[in-house]
Amino acid sequence: MKILVCEDDEMVLKMVEFKLRKDGYEVQLAGDGKAALDQIRSFQPDLIITDIMMPYLTGLEIVHQVRKTLNLATPIIIVSSIGLEKTVLEAFQLGADDFITKPFSPNELSVRVKKLLMKTA
Template sequence: MRIILAEDNDILRKSLSFFLESKGFSVDQFSDGKDALDAIENTDYNLILTDINMPGISGMEITQYVRETLQSDIPIIILTSSGVEQTELDSFDLGANEFIAKPVSPAVLLVRINKLLNKRV
């Protein structure tokens, strides 16, 4: 299973990537939303894991583009340090499947990823 991880926090991105790879996933990491979106357009991923606030293009913009322009139903999990309820509601309105507040528990993230991917199999 191939995951794209778009997160501008280097430590979080690298630690989540390491954890997911240890669980058997292939992870492509990006610190910039524009680079991540370019990869999404050119690569078949099983899941998108994206932060909301990133340089270039935000996680919300990625979600909207994937749903509206690419017409894809690929599972999308949004990570954010924002505790604002409206942000969470907006992300679901755009088509996100899950919303996880930081700090991220790798174990909880893994359960949510497996839940989304098992629905698609």
């Protein structure tokens, strides 16, 4: 299974990458929204994990692009330090499948990833 992680915080990116590779996933990384969209088109991930606040395109814009422009049903987990109800609701309205507030446990993320991938298998 292929997972794309879109995150501009290098520490979070490395932590998530390490945990997911340890879990046996093929992981691709993107440090900004533009790179994320390029990766989605070329890598065709089975799941996308994206931060909200990123350069070029936000995580919410990525969700919108994946659902409306690319018309993909790829599961998307939003990760953000912005836990505002308005932001969470907007993420789900745009088509996100899950939302995790930072800081989070790599083990919690791992469980949520497995759950979403089992639904789509």
